[in-house]
Amino acid sequence: AVVASLADVPVGSSATFRYPGDHDPCLLIRPDEATLLAYSQACTHLSCAVIPKVAEGLLLCPCHEGYFDLRTGRNIAGPPPRPLPKIELEVDGDDVYAVGVQERTV
Numbered sequence: 001a002v003v004a005s006l007a008d009v010p011v012g013s014s015a016t017f018r019y020p021g022d023h024d025p026c027l028l029i030r031p032d033e034a035t036l037l038a039y040s041q042a043c044t045h046l047s048c049a050v051i052p053k054v055a056e057g058l059l060l061c062p063c064h065e066g067y068f069d070l071r072t073g074r075n076i077a078g079p080p081p082r083p084l085p086k087i088e089l090e091v092d093g094d095d096v097y098a099v100g101v102q103e104r105t106v
Contacts, residue, residue, distance in 0.1 A: 003089075004028050004096045009036075014052040016041065019087055019098040026087050027052055027059070028096065031070060036096060038087035039073045045080045059084065073104070 003017035048063035066078035088100035
């Protein structure tokens with residue numbers, strides 16, 4: 001499924017998309033020219049929507065001050081018990097595709 005075009009996600013920004021289903025919010029993040037990251041937007045604590053803080057290298061869950069590492073999705077502070085599920089991406093030309101979900105427990 002095409003989730004974005006590179007032109008729509010400038011360096012230092014993010015975009016939202018839904019994958020694998022219509023009720024599965026995700027974040028596409030472009031911290032630098034060569035890097036695209038994508039995660040489920042649902043915090044692993046109580047499923048609040050996480051917010052990218054690209055300049056700080058963090059994903060923040062504002063509900064209970066949970067923090068995740070932007071580069072890895074790893075839970076680093078607050079109540080989240082596990083990392084954010086990573087969305088696997090492929091790029092073809094200008095199109096960004098979501099191709100899988102990598103559930104992580106540690």
